[in-house]
Amino acid sequence: MELTQLELMKHRPRRDICYDVIVAGSGPAGIGAALAAAINGARTLILEGRSQFGGTGTAAMWMNYNFLYKDNAETDRGGVNRIFAQAVKKGGSIVSVPGQRDPNVPGAGGNYCIHPEYHKRLLFELLDEYNVDYCLYAPVCEAIMDGNQITGVRVRAKEGLVSFHAHTIIDATGDGDVAYSAGCAMEDENPVNGWRAPITVCxxxxxxxxxxxxxxxxxxxxxxxxxxxxxxxxxxxxxxxxxxxxxxxxxxxxxxxxxxxxxxxxxxxxxxxxxxxxxxxxxxxxxxxxxxxxxxxxxxxxxxxxxxxxxxxxxGGFAAVRETRRILGEYIFTDDDLMQGTDFPDAVASKYGGRDPVGAEYPYTAIKQGARFPYRSLLPREVDGLLVAGRCASASFLGHYGGKSMGNMLAIGQVAGVAAALCAKLDRFPRTLDYKLVQQKLKEMDVHL
Ligand SMILES: Cc1cc2nc3c(=O)[nH]c(=O)nc-3n(C[C@H](O)[C@H](O)[C@H](O)COP(=O)(O)OP(=O)(O)OC[C@H]3O[C@@H](n4cnc5c(N)ncnc54)[C@H](O)[C@@H]3O)c2cc1C
Incomplete structure (x- = not known):
């Protein structure tokens, strides 16, 4: 594809407008959020602190993109999972192949391994296609607040501190940097046995x-x-x-x-x-x-x-982190919810797969396949105008650690994107938005809960 100068400059981030949605962080959750917001008509900007989009997905090279599909049969999950899966498959076998599947591990399925360089390009192409503005080398360092409402973010760019404004902000930084700066209560501990997940250079x-x-x-x-x-x-x-x-x-x-x-x-x-x-x-x-x-x-x-x-x-592109801060949100998704599959009225996403070992005491365990994830777990208690998606969403240590595969994070990010687009359109805060509208939109995107 030939890129004209006009096309290359088209998605430059704008400081002179108020976006509908800003997404901080571009791991699977951030990408899901940005695409879903844009698909639902929001003027969207995604800001990524590092040199590539994709978070751990591109930093860990060919690491299997688990649960892009629902299971081994490649059952489609609809929504952004489908869009991403179709784009990945279109590239052919140099770009992606079905990954390892171990039939002895319950729930180890729906994997795809993707060539990291093609993956990086693919994310540019998807953001272009859905008309998302974007910027790399744009670490968000501060939330801009008006009382308890977030109205924008500040980026420590090469050119200095730069501010961007939006109706609704999505924190998909993995570490909850935006929520942390906004003063949200966070948890960063494993009270179960104190064990901490390794940080990995693949x-x-x-x-x-x-x-x-x-x-x-x-x-x-x-x-x-x-x-x-x-x-x-x-x-x-x-x-x-x-x-x-x-x-x-x-x-x-x-x-x-x-x-x-x-x-x-x-x-x-x-x-x-x-x-x-x-x-x-x-x-x-x-x-x-x-x-x-x-x-x-x-x-x-x-x-x-x-x-x-x-x-x-x-x-790998950088040392990849499995868990750090999580917000203490309107609902803290627990280990029981994950293992037993609580039937939440505000369920908006599903988790598949297993929980990696947590120290020696907790070996690999399959979670409840399709465990429901509630909308309230994306809502911080203290701040309005903010949704938090991905590994920094509201969950206990074990609640997060199981089903943290990238396909699930893409799907959870998508919820934040849909909700943020609705908030901008209806002029609501995420907290006052009727979750049934989010469920309805997800259904229209053919998302299978
Ligand atoms: C080593 C490792 C192995 C794993 N193995 C697998 C596997 O085999 N299969 C699988 O499906 N899943 C696997 N996972 C889990 C999965 O990768 C993560 O759960 C998932 O990537 C989390 O998605 P996320 O978008 O929330 O966060 P991340 O992927 O961590 O992305 C966060 C993004 O935000 C950016 N960011 C951070 N701070 C800022 C800021 N202040 N401003 C702007 N941008 C910021 C980061 O640069 C990054 O791009 C693994 C994870 C790790 C770390």
Whole structure:
């Protein structure tokens, strides 16, 4: 596609207007929010602090986009999930392939792995197509308040502090930066057992004989160094004892390129790093580089089948954070809601999948498939004009940690976008908006709850 100068400049953010909706952060939740707001007629701006749209979705490279669909059968979820899935599939097999599916893990399905560079371009294209204004390198640093109402956000841009205004703001920063600045009460703890999710630098290795690797991993992993290992992570423990500074666990993510595997991993080794602290993120980056290169050294020295000639192709866009601050909203979505599937009258989205291990005490658990998520969990208690979507929405630690897959976050972001567009149109605050109108709009978008 040829881009004219006019097209390139078309979505420049405007300081001279009041937008209907501003979305801060462009992870799956922010993208879902911006597209849904624009589809529903809102003049929308999305502001992203880093150099790429997509949040963890693009930073973690080929990491599986879980629950873009409902399940293994690729059952369509309607709404922005459908729009995104169709756009991804249109690109063909270099762009995306159905990812790994482990039939032994309940609810591990609906995955897609997407080439990260195509993914980045695709997000520009979708924002263009739905007429969303956008800006990268635009970290939101402050909420602009009029009493208890948020009226805009301030960005610490290269050119200095820049203000943007909107009728309704959506905080999809993952860390709840906007809500935090606006004075909302937040939770950033795991009261269950104090465990903190690792911050991860994903990495991709090239030069892999993927068939050989696959056969070895799935044939009971024959003996290495005269030891028999239970699984790959058991082998990593042994490597660490032998002086290789490897991650304490890795997950193998299939990719769209021959001979390339992407590695999800533990990186931060239970150091309890905090994703809202710059130096903790710096430590995660340092660990990530070390562990990726040490992993390669270990593969070479031990001639691991299929990995004998591997090399580090690239590491992720940034250290990816699984959990930090969450607002204490009108409703705090709990572990019971997730596991049993509470039937909320204001249900607006569904969660699928499982809950990753939470320390040693809580192993992987499948959640209630299609657990309903209520509108009230997007509403902060103290501030008007603000919706909070994605991993910083209102949930207990376990309530958030299960079903945090990107397809679910896209769907939850979509709710915020729909609600914000309605607020602008009807001149309401999110809190005074009738949730039935949101449900009605979602239905019109063919969203399956
Ligand atoms: C290492 C790791 C592995 C995972 N594995 C999987 C997996 O295999 N499959 C799966 O489906 N899910 C996986 N997840 C979960 C999933 O990626 C997250 O739950 C999801 O990305 C959360 O979406 P989000 O939009 O709320 O936040 P994020 O994806 O974190 O996006 C937040 C965005 O906001 C931006 N931002 C932050 N602060 C500001 C600011 N002040 N101003 C402007 N922009 C800002 C960030 O740069 C980022 O782009 C994983 C997560 C991690 C971290």
């Amino acid at each position: 990495f991709s290795l090239g030069g892999i004989d993927t068939e050989k690797l696959h056969n070895w991993l799935h044939s009971g992993m024959k003996e290495i160094d005269r030891h028999q290992f239970e699984d790959f992570n058991d082998l990593l423990k042994y490597a660490f004892e032998k002086g290789y500074f490897v991650p304490d666990w890795v997950g193998f993510d299939e990719t769209t390129l021959p001979g390339v595997v992407s590695f999800n991993n533990g990186t931060s080794r239970n150091l309890r790093l905090d994703g809202t602290k710059s130096f903790d993120l710096t430590v995660a980056e340092r660990l990530g580089m070390e562990e990726a290169l040490e992993f390669v050294r270990f593969c070479h020295d031990f001639q691991l089948p299929g990995l004998e000639n591997c090399y580090l192709m690239r590491s």
